[in-house]
Amino acid sequence: xxxxxxxxxxxxxxxxxxxxxxxxxxxxxxxxxxxxxxxxxxxxxxxxxxxxxxxxxxxxxxxxxxxxxxxxxxxxxxxxxxxxxxxxxxxxxxxxxxxxxxxxxxxxxxxxxxxxxxxxxxxxxxxxxxxxxxxxxxxxxxxxxxxxxxxxxxxxxxxxxxxxxxxxxxxxxxxxxxxxxxxxxxxxxxxxxxxxxxxxxxxxxxxxxxxxxxxxxxxxxxxxxxxxxxxxxxxxxxxxxxxxxxxxxxxxxxxxxxxxxxxxxxxxxxxxxxxxxxxxxxxxxxxxxxxxxxxxxxxxxxxxxxxxxxxx
Amino acid sequence: xxxxxxxxxxxxxxxxxxxxxxxxxxxxxxxxxxxxxxxxxxxxxxxxxxxxxxxxxxxxxxxxxxxxxxxxxxxxxxxxxxxxxxxxxxxxxxxxxxxxxxxxxxxxxxxxxxxxxxxxxxxxxxxxxxxxxxxxxxxxxxxxxxxxxxxxxxxxxxxxxxxxxxxxxxxxxxxxxxxxxxxxxxxxxxxxxxxxxxxxxxxxxxxxxxxxxxxxxxxxxxxxxxxxxxxxxxxxxxxxxxxxxxxxxxxxxxxxxxxxxxxxxxxxxxxxxxxxxxxxxxxxxxxxxxxxxxxxxxxxxxxxxxxxxxxxxxxxxxxxxxxxxxxxxxxxxxxxxxxxxxxxxxxxxxxxxxxxxxxxxxxxxxxxxxxxxxxxxxxxxxxxxxxxxxxxxxxxxxxxxxxxxxxxxxxxxxxxxxxxxxxxxxxxxxxxxxxxxxxxxxxxxxxxxxxxxxxxxxxxxxxxxxxxxxxxxxxxxxxxxxxxxxxxxxxxxxxxxxxxxxxxxxxxxxxxxxxxxxxxxxxxxx
Numbered sequence: 001x002x003x004x005x006x007x008x009x010x011x012x013x014x015x016x017x018x019x020x021x022x023x024x025x026x027x028x029x030x031x032x033x034x035x036x037x038x039x040x041x042x043x044x045x046x047x048x049x050x051x052x053x054x055x056x057x058x059x060x061x062x063x064x065x066x067x068x069x070x071x072x073x074x075x076x077x078x079x080x081x082x083x084x085x086x087x088x089x090x091x092x093x094x095x096x097x098x099x100x101x102x103x104x105x106x107x108x109x110x111x112x113x114x115x116x117x118x119x120x121x122x123x124x125x126x127x128x129x130x131x132x133x134x135x136x137x138x139x140x141x142x143x144x145x146x147x148x149x150x151x152x153x154x155x156x157x158x159x160x161x162x163x164x165x166x167x168x169x170x171x172x173x174x175x176x177x178x179x180x181x182x183x184x185x186x187x188x189x190x191x192x193x194x195x196x197x198x199x200x201x202x203x204x205x206x207x208x209x210x211x212x213x214x215x216x217x218x219x220x221x222x223x224x225x226x227x228x229x230x231x232x233x234x235x236x237x238x239x240x241x242x243x244x245x246x247x248x249x250x251x252x253x254x255x256x257x258x259x260x261x262x263x264x265x266x267x268x269x270x271x272x273x274x275x276x277x278x279x280x281x282x283x284x285x286x287x288x289x290x291x292x293x294x295x296x297x298x299x300x301x302x303x304x305x306x307x308x309x310x311x312x
Numbered sequence: 313x314x315x316x317x318x319x320x321x322x323x324x325x326x327x328x329x330x331x332x333x334x335x336x337x338x339x340x341x342x343x344x345x346x347x348x349x350x351x352x353x354x355x356x357x358x359x360x361x362x363x364x365x366x367x368x369x370x371x372x373x374x375x376x377x378x379x380x381x382x383x384x385x386x387x388x389x390x391x392x393x394x395x396x397x398x399x400x401x402x403x404x405x406x407x408x409x410x411x412x413x414x415x416x417x418x419x420x421x422x423x424x425x426x427x428x429x430x431x432x433x434x435x436x437x438x439x440x441x442x443x444x445x446x447x448x449x450x451x452x453x454x455x456x457x458x459x460x461x462x463x464x465x466x467x468x469x470x471x472x473x474x475x476x477x478x479x480x481x482x483x484x485x486x487x488x489x490x491x492x493x494x495x496x497x498x499x500x501x502x503x504x505x506x507x508x509x510x511x512x513x514x515x516x517x518x519x520x521x522x523x524x525x526x527x528x529x530x531x532x533x534x535x536x537x538x539x540x541x542x543x544x545x546x547x548x549x550x551x552x553x554x555x556x557x558x559x560x561x562x563x564x565x566x567x568x569x570x571x572x573x574x575x576x577x578x579x580x581x582x583x584x585x586x587x588x589x590x591x592x593x594x595x596x597x598x599x600x601x602x603x604x605x606x607x608x609x610x611x612x613x614x615x616x617x618x619x620x621x622x623x624x625x626x627x628x629x630x631x632x633x634x635x636x637x638x639x640x641x642x643x644x645x646x647x648x649x650x651x652x653x654x655x656x657x658x659x660x661x662x663x664x665x666x667x668x669x670x671x672x673x674x675x676x677x678x679x680x681x682x683x684x685x686x687x688x689x690x691x692x693x694x695x696x697x698x699x700x701x702x703x704x705x706x707x708x709x710x711x712x713x714x715x716x717x718x719x720x721x722x723x724x725x726x727x728x729x730x731x732x733x734x735x736x737x738x739x740x741x742x743x744x745x746x747x748x749x750x751x752x753x754x755x756x757x758x759x760x761x762x763x764x765x766x767x768x769x770x771x772x773x774x775x776x777x778x779x780x781x782x783x784x785x786x787x788x789x790x791x792x793x794x795x796x797x798x799x800x801x802x803x804x805x806x807x808x809x810x811x812x813x814x815x816x817x818x819x820x821x822x823x824x825x826x827x828x829x830x831x832x833x834x835x836x837x838x
Contacts, residue, residue: 002564006577092370093540096553100369108368151577239577297577 001097001151007298008094009152012106013159015077015087020136021167022052022080026070027129028191029174030063032184051174053078067125072117080132081113099146102139109135154235158293161232162286165259168192168215168225169282176276185211192223212275213268225282229260232289239297252292259285316347316355316736317729323738323769325724326468328389339390339787342503347387352734358496359386359731365495371488374543383780384489385730386496389741389762390504393789396758399470399745402654403460404754405644407747410477410631412647414454418445418627428646429639436715437636438685439478439629441592443599447616447626450526451751454625456519456587458747459483459761462654464726471657471723473742475632475640478624479589482761482781483512483746484547487554489783490759505788507758512746513554515757519750520555520585523621531584533557534574536565538590538606548589562590567610570617585621586611592626634684634718635661658721662714672719673710676703679719680771681710694771696722725771728782730764740765741782742773758786 029048033039045061052070059065073079077086088110091098098106112135120128147153171191189195189211201218202210218224222231233256240249248254259282263271271278322330329340336344347355362384366372372379391399416423417434424431434440459480461473490509494501517533524531537548539561552559564574565583573580588595594604596611614620630636638659641652660679662669672679676695683691693706710717730739745760762782763773773779 001577002558002560003575003577004561004564005558089540092545095370095546095549096559100553104369107370111367 001155003298005094005097006151006155007294008090009097009155010159010293010298011090012087012094012098013156013161014163015083015090016106016136016139017160017163018078018167019080019083019087020133021164021171022070022078022083023129023132023136024191024193025052025167025171025174026067026080027126028187030067030125032187033063048174051170053170067120071125071128072120074113080129081116084109084113084132084135097152099142101146102142105135105139105142109139151239154239155297158232158235158239161228161235162289162293164223164228165225165232165282166286168223168228169279169286172212172215172275173279173283176279188215194221194223197221209268209272212272216263216271216278217268226260226263229256229263232256233260236293250292250296252289252296255285255288255292316350316352317344320729320736321738323727323740325466325740326464326726327738328464328726328728328741329387339392343388343390343500346497346500346503355386355731356734362386362492362496365492366488369488370546371485371492372546374541374545382485383766384485384492385764385780385782386493387729387731387736388493388497388500388783388785389728389743390785390787391743393787395470396786398653399462399743400756400758402470402472402652403458403745403747403756405648405650405653406460406472406475406640407455407458407477407749407754409640409644409647410458410475411453411455411749413643414625414628414631415452416647417630418447423643423646426646428642429636433633433635433639433715434630437630437633439592439627439633441627441629443612444625444627447612449523449621449625450618451523453519453523453623453749453751454628455631455747455749456523456623457483457516458749459744460747462743462745463657463723464743465657465723468726470654470743472637472640472654473657474634474637476744477628477632479591480744480746481544481547481589482744482763483757484544484550485781486746486757486759486761486784487512487550489781493783504785506785507788509757509759512748512757513551515748515750515755516551516587517555517557519748519755520587520621520623522750522752523623524584525618525621528584532582533585533587534560534583536560536562536586536588536590536608538562538594542589544589551587562604562606562608565608565611567608567614570610570614570619572608572611572614572620583620585623587623592629595622595626629685634682635715638718657723660719662710662717662719669710669714673707676707676719678722680722681706682718682720684716684718692772694722697769697771722771725765725773728762728764730766730780730782732766732768737768739768740771740773743784759784 025048029044033041033044041063042061045063045066048066049055049057049061049069054069057065057069069076069079071080074081074085076082084106088106091103091106095103112131116128116131119131143153143156147156171188175185175188185206185208186195189198192215194214198211198214201214214221215224217226219226221227233253236250236253236256237243240253243249248257262281263278317334322333329336329344331337363381366381366384370379371382373382374380413423413429417440423429424434455477457480459476459482461476462470463473465471486509520533521531533555534557535548535552535555537545537559539545542548549559558574560574566573566575566580572583572586574583590606593600595607596609597604597607598609599612600607611620611622612626615622615626637656638661641656644650644652660668660672662672677698679695681693681695693702695703698706725740725742727738728741729736732739741762741764743760743762746757748755748757762784763779764782765771765773766780
């Protein structure tokens, strides 16, 4: 597979996941802010922005501004709209590789963004976020149903998994940053679409330890950090046909594997005691994996510029 | 009910649908019968479905960097089987003659020595590339794909307007138009026998594989695109996808020691045939524009060494120079010893004869003036529609550089009913059939791109001038068999006998269900 195409697929995976997760996070946080009279809007908004990587914003903060920055800013590839546009642009450059149905879904979603913007004005942000989640789910379904399980799929799922680890870690960070009260674990679990599963798994008992355990370590819930790391790990293993004789073959495998075992063998209590640095470590892992994968599979020399010289 | 064609007026020029008012030609009867009872609102709804489908699927062309859907008109253009036979033979004949000509001018030059075409015309052509001299393709083919633009004149005769043997585009719309039309006009498809167009990618792939360098049995074919910002990017992606080959950009390729390879996740992989959709000038910065960042340095040397095939070949532009166009009928007689099947449009050469030049300059307002190396309708001046300033400007250009221009009689292009607003109106069309040469046979896709000029009376149908397109139906001979060449022999597939789907889990015995119902009923009464 062409390196450039592999890179595009990897980023389609990342951007679509980013759009979906950002929509989830915003939706739940904004809802809580509005519903909970004890929340200080300024602080909560700044905390959310900080966790999502937007730190330097001046002036008074409001829910509307957060929605503008993280939801609708088309020039910011970390906002919901920006990520969807970036995913579509990547798919456009890899159109002969993604299935027609996937392309059409991404393209129609992109064309639907102006309408979605109007929807925010008319029906509120929740309707917009729900629409985004639905579109992302359609895409995930089509990826599952129409894409061959070849290298391209591995890169897409790898990108999705890396992004999911990153976003779940950021989500948990919102809790740590706010001193463990805002947002509540209930909010966090809802953000991940994990609330009902969690209740079934732990028979309704809600406490910090169990909630953190679920989002970090659950083997069966697909949005847990552990599940996403495992999925990234197996994609990386499949991309390397020959396992190395000792250890693993690539840097990316090493980084992901270390991160996964670090979670797996420390147990929930120890993780909870040190949650801040665990989460920071996860975010670091994601950016290291990204670099390692880029170096190994996507490396491209830049286009050569030929300059004609006058013969002396 | 109102007749959709009630206020349709025949325009100047041959009407493709109507021989005389309200009397559709036999080829159009089924279509006419389907459309006539529709209200303009119903037709409008179908047209909207069509437009929506194109937008969602991203069937667009880019104009000045902005993606636009390529408007598809809902009324198709229909060509009878015998009419098509003429087009098919005539187009193939031109391609054979132009192939012979290219082989000659980049080789022995016999045609120049014999004085059939003045040497001056060839060497002054902007698209004659000495760099291409001496590169002899393994199977002799330089024009793997051609798009020959045709028009129908006032008598309904197909005439050649120009040849495109460099990188003709538009074939993707032929395929997509058909798919979309089958969705919105299924009843006409059921009543008409239309020759399918979907075998084009397979034919193209076969021709590209046949052009592989000597000794390569399983050639790796790629499509080379300038990138997503190119106006025809949609087409490049479609062809690559439908041929099952990689779509590469210049930066994906690397040339070392006359070998071309593409950068993949598993290292560099050799490339044997490049169907390039980049113009000569940008293809190889070593030989052409040094500032090109969309090509790949070293391609031309690799082609010269016979290690890679570039399709279409470099330097083909000399064969579609519009001045050379005036010599094509002679070339057909010279190389093939045949009479041209498709006539040219009457054309004046401006540099040979001062009397002709003077005559043309006197009548600028009646003629169509075209720069010889333009494409996409750029620079064309239609005398009858031009302002005095425009005519004065083109006059001074011609006086300075008569080699750079041709003048043609203004032909009233044929017309087809076209949805404008919510009514059908006569609009001018042309036709670009696509031909594929695999070295043994020139195959002409039964269909082609019909472009339609949407503004009333407009004669320039190019998409870059705000044109749209029509699905083009070539009818089958009622008697003849379906003559689509099978690309590969189909393997025998054993289909298992059908069985009914597995049943889902039952809701339990009937008694359980009844009790569940009674239970809830009793609760409701409490």
